[in-house]
Amino acid sequence: MIDGLSTRAVRVDDISMAARTSVSQSYSSIAKIVLTLSTCFVSYGLIQPLLSLYTADFVGISVLATGFLISSIGIAKAAMDPVSGFSSDRYGRKRISCMGALALAIGLALTTVAENRDQLLLGYVLHGSGQGLFFSAIMTSMSEISKNRGAALGIYEAVGGFSVLAGSIATGFLVGITDMRTIFGISTLCMMISLASCALLTRETLEMRSRSSILNLSGLRSLLGKNYGVGMYAAFLFMFSNGSFTAAAPFYLTLVLGLTKEKVPPIFVAMMGSAALGSLFAGALSERTGRRRPIIFGSILACVGFTLLAFVNSFAGAIASSLICGFGDGVFHPVASAVIGDVSTSENRGRAYGFYRLARDLGMFAGPAAAGVLTATFGVQYLFMAVAAMSLFGAFLGFAALGETLEKP
Numbered sequence: 001m002i003d004g005l006s007t008r009a010v011r012v013d014d015i016s017m018a019a020r021t022s023v024s025q026s027y028s029s030i031a032k033i034v035l036t037l038s039t040c041f042v043s044y045g046l047i048q049p050l051l052s053l054y055t056a057d058f059v060g061i062s063v064l065a066t067g068f069l070i071s072s073i074g075i076a077k078a079a080m081d082p083v084s085g086f087s088s089d090r091y092g093r094k095r096i097s098c099m100g101a102l103a104l105a106i107g108l109a110l111t112t113v114a115e116n117r118d119q120l121l122l123g124y125v126l127h128g129s130g131q132g133l134f135f136s137a138i139m140t141s142m143s144e145i146s147k148n149r150g151a152a153l154g155i156y157e158a159v160g161g162f163s164v165l166a167g168s169i170a171t172g173f174l175v176g177i178t179d180m181r182t183i184f185g186i187s188t189l190c191m192m193i194s195l196a197s198c199a200l201l202t203r204e205t206l207e208m209r210s211r212s213s214i215l216n217l218s219g220l221r222s223l224l225g226k227n228y229g230v231g232m233y234a235a236f237l238f239m240f241s242n243g244s245f246t247a248a249a250p251f252y253l254t255l256v257l258g259l260t261k262e263k264v265p266p267i268f269v270a271m272m273g274s275a276a277l278g279s280l281f282a283g284a285l286s287e288r289t290g291r292r293r294p295i296i297f298g299s300i301l302a303c304v305g306f307t308l309l310a311f312v313n314s315f316a317g318a319i320a321s322s323l324i325c326g327f328g329d330g331v332f333h334p335v336a337s338a339v340i341g342d343v344s345t346s347e348n349r350g351r352a353y354g355f356y357r358l359a360r361d362l363g364m365f366a367g368p369a370a371a372g373v374l375t376a377t378f379g380v381q382y383l384f385m386a387v388a389a390m391s392l393f394g395a396f397l398g399f400a401a402l403g404e405t406l407e408k409p
Helices: 002-059 063-091 093-113 117-145 149-174 180-200 218-223 226-256 261-289 292-309 315-343 349-377 380-400
Strands: none
Touching: 002 063, 002 093, 002 117, 002 149, 002 180, 002 226, 002 261, 063 093, 063 117, 063 226, 063 349, 093 117, 093 180, 117 149, 117 315, 117 349, 149 180, 149 261, 149 315, 226 261, 226 292, 226 315, 226 349, 226 380, 261 292, 261 315, 292 315, 292 380, 315 349, 315 380, 349 380
């Protein structure tokens, strides 16, 4: 009897030890992905506030031409998202994310040394293609690392937001002491560090590789439904609002409010910083409250923020509105990402996130394009009101169509 109790005690200890080891490995894997992501997002944060102004040096002060040239990044990114999803299901997450990081670095290098708009376009296309390959694969890895998917994806988005914030803050200092091309060069170096981290530190998270051909769509049939559809709309909305903001905000501050370009980085700092806080908060919260409530609440906040942004006429008002916009976007987006992981399986999760990010990056294309058309035709206020209306519709979908996808133990 004593021997039996002793044996059971040993088994309990073994299970407890295995659980602690699994948690430790999970934390270690998350930390390595965080390093890879943070250097990549710092790279983007360095150039984001200057992207419109840098592009304008090649095409002149034309909101329409600038918007469509920047949207080439989104087109290339969207085209590669499904490719990344199918490929990572078959060949693994790490291999595809490394290929994407390499394309990102090359694209940034070409953008930095571009001498005309054709060379700039080539750099943008490579940069966008790299984003499509990299982010789809590494987001899928993050969703598979931990059982608390919402919290892990909240960390993913928060790291992205804080890193972009750090890059934007650095740009605020650098823009006063050097030129934009040098800042793009620094961004390229950061991306090379991210590539090295991805190749040397991250691990493979795919447990069962798909045996079907890369273009086989059969694994996606089980995903079709209202929950996946709401997640796809949330992805599109997130990047549409951010793309619109990125393309229009620099011109809004400099041409409408009459501010200097040194005032541009702080508004991006406000939006990215509040989005990061929202992601960190909402991802973990969704593990307690479920997915529906954060999606509805975040969409309503974004609606309020963009509505206010359409009517403010001061720098302080623009900062306050951007804080609300960012926090709202930060709340609903990582939770929508968790919904995609909830409704998919290990065999089709790469494809699920690939098409999810396709919707997201179509928003990145449509946002700058819409910003160019609406701003040039009607004015920037109409652009912000359009984004507010789309955010309100996202809240409606969360309330009326989204079912709870979190399975509680």
